Amino acid sequence: MIASSHYTGLAGYAHDSVPRAGVLLVNLGTPEAPTTRAVRRYLAEFLSDPRVIELPRWLWWPILHGVILRLRPQRSAHAYASIWTEAGSPLRVHSEALCAALQTALAARMPGPVTVRLAMRYGRPQVRASIAQMQREGVRRLLVLPLYPQYSATSTGSVLDAVADAVRHLRWPPELRVINDYHSDAGHLDALAESVRRHWAQHGRGEKLLVSFHGIPHRYFIAGDPYYCQCLATTRLLRERLGLRAEDVLLSFQSRVGRGRWLQPATDATLRALPAQGVKRLDVICPGFAADCLETLEEIALRGKADFLGAGGESFHYIPALNAEPAQVSALADLLGTHLAGWPEAAGHDASAYAALQADARQRAAHDSNR
DSSP: OOOOOOSBOOTTOOTTOOOEEEEEEEEEEOOSSSSHHHHHHHHHHHHTOTTTSOSOHHHHHHHIIIIIHHHHHHHHHHHHHHHOBTTBOHHHHHHHHHHHHHHHHHHHHOSSOEEEEEEEEESSSBHHHHHHHHHHTTEEEEEEEESOSSOOTTTHHHHHHHHHHHHTTBSSOOEEEEOOOOTTOHHHHHHHHHHHHHHHHHHOOOSEEEEEEEOOBHHHHHTTOOHHHHHHHHHHHHHHHHTOOGGGEEEEEEOOOSSSOBSSSBHHHHHHHGGGGTOOEEEEEOTTOSSOOIIIIIIIIIIIHHHHHHTTOSEEEEEOOOTTOHHHHHHHHHHHHHHHTTSGGGGGGOHHHHHHHHHHHHHHHHHHHTO
């Protein structure tokens, strides 16, 4: 008896079909709804990832299922409800808008067809399902862009795990490329700097600019994670573009979980301390997030503002993430164009050359089918 295969193939594959390139954008993810049940399901997937929590399962599992998933979902659901919109989760809404805008931008730039799809590392749409769908649509060359400007094993590394797990189940995996990070990409930094200048023009300039990144445990940095160094580089390069002095820009790390040591200084402690140091007007930007989400809208724009004003601050402005702003779309389209280079769909931006490739593929397929 022949065992059934566990590899996913393409039944009825048409040999005269023309291969496509694909771009898979991957963001962190979001609960389906701001409810305790939905948040519990989302947190269970997120916090079960060994890339996120590097503890032995025998030690972590009782903590996760016995304590965290019993207590945290209700509190987190309340936080999600405070930022939820009629259209749904801000992270998903902004990510979908960015995906659609990049599809339009690449269609105008590439001579051949490029399919752009969105996946979430946790929740839906799943990485595995998105890649399988792209394969059914004829994608034979796949470029993966995790929407994390700075690389960390906890974020981009986890996306790479999910992509590897997805393609290892395919009978005919696509040719694969991955953008590990874009923390020092000139177009990305220009877009960030322009967003700050635009904010200053509309709201005035604070006495300091606080640059807040999501934190990671300090031991991950000691183990070789480049995230901290890339955060420093992004902050320095942004400061230089804005023409600010070193003392005008502060760096901090947010979203600490648990009692272990995390990257310092902590954003919440910094916000509470600054007014006593004479800083009364503050601007905050979070350049580690491509799209606004719980960590920017609730943790910074709401709770962070309350912390700063409650400690004696007078003016607090959160500078929104780049989201689907034209500057981010243009910067990421340029970045994707660079990494798509060499594939037929982007061959010298020559539409006639790609048309010739299409005709040749159809001719060879027709010849093979008549043999």
